[in-house]
């Protein structure tokens with residue numbers, strides 16, 4: 209299903225020289241990546257109903273969805289929402305917007321979660337965690353009845369790892385170099401390089417859970433994703449990885465030509 213952006217098409221009167229062409233089809237406005245993220249996020253929030261328990265994602269795309277939920281609550285268009293944040297940052301944002309919050313201990317079943325992704329393959333498998341929130345995201349989004357993923361079209365890949373960018377793995381800090389080496393060795397045939405994520409001057413990036421992130425970079429396709437997932441999770445020292453396999457129920461993609469919504 210594709211929906212264009214009529215409200216974002218220029219409504220200005222064309223100059224006399226341009227009249228014949230542009231009066232028929234006004235030039236489309238070039239949207240920024242952030243505007244595309246916002247369009248996808250707002251579309252996802254249309255799936256939210258009063259009374260729902262909502263998984264609140266993390267990142268620059270999910271932020272728009274959380275803002276929108278807060279706005280609709282303020283306007284009284286949504287009522288009795290309970291949010292389950294997937295990071296400390298989203299928790300802070302939701303508190304600032306007055307969204308009532310809970311956690312998985314009190315609300316172990318979630319109606320709907322909305323979150324961004326770093327990569328989406330044609331089967332709706334995802335890479336997540338380039339913002340470092342993959343563990344809480346996987347815990348929350350793993351127990352939701354519907355998981356709506358929101359991305360701009362730059363996130364679409366032919367296969368996971370295909371962007372050439374990081375596939376994050378959360379590890380315990382204890383002997384992280386040893387774990388990083390084991391991860392790299394696991395994917396030796398794919399030309400894998402494992403790097404500790406840093407935050408500023410040689411400081412390790414520390415997740416909300418007090419762990420480190422090892423980013424894996426692949427030169428070749430990693431093949432069977434389920435096998436790759438099992439192999440990573442079997443390594444002692446690994447907490448969780450950023451492949452979200454068979455979890456998304458809907459993917460909303462905003463691109464220059466409109467919004468595409470794909471359901472499982």
Ligand SMILES: O=C[C@H](O)[C@H](O)[C@H](O)COP(=O)(O)O
Nearest residue numbers: 267268269324337339340341
């Ligand atoms: O850890 C971060 C999350 O998995 C994000 O959902 C993901 O990185 C996408 O973030 P953004 O919407 O900022 O591209």
